[in-house]
Amino acid sequence: MKIKLTKVYVDDQEKALAFYTDVLGFTKKADFSNGPFRWLTVASSDEPEGTELQLALNDNPAAKSYQQAMFKQGQPAVMFFTDDIESDHERLKARGAAFAMAPTTVTGSTIAQVNDSCGNLVQITQLARW
Structure with a gap:
């Protein structure tokens, strides 16, 4: 089996598309x-x-309630991984991203959280290299 698709709920698809492509650098x-x-x-x-x-x-309504509750609790809706969180943090800030948490070292990784402006927190994680 393979994971080929996952989803994140957004309150505005156009705004989300702009964030995930223009800010994060993903491809439609x-x-x-x-x-x-x-x-x-x-x-x-x-x-x-x-x-x-x-x-x-x-x-x-269930998706909207779930999305809003996760955001209110400060829980990320989705997590992405990087090999250089500091560079990505600077790159995303330069593209206008609003960080809810700057890169922070935690057990086994460094994490940051950015607001996708569509109702979600996105966590960016760099795993520690032992």
Whole structure:
């Protein structure tokens, strides 16, 4: 088995697409509509054929409640990994990202959290090299 798709709920798909592509540097993979439904995915520019992230509209009351509760608790909706968190922190700040947590060393890694401006915290993690 393989993981090919996961999702994050967003309150605005256009705004999310801009954040995940223009700020984080991901690549748009799929974008099509069927009536009011829009299927929108992005993938890592480093692995364009890898796992896709669906930017799913939170128009379902359960999804919206879940998204808002996670944000209120300071819990990231999604986590991405990097080999150089300090460089990524500077690059994302230069692109206008609002960090909820600057790079912080914790057990086994350094983490940062950025607000995706669509209702989520995104955690960026650099694993410690033992």
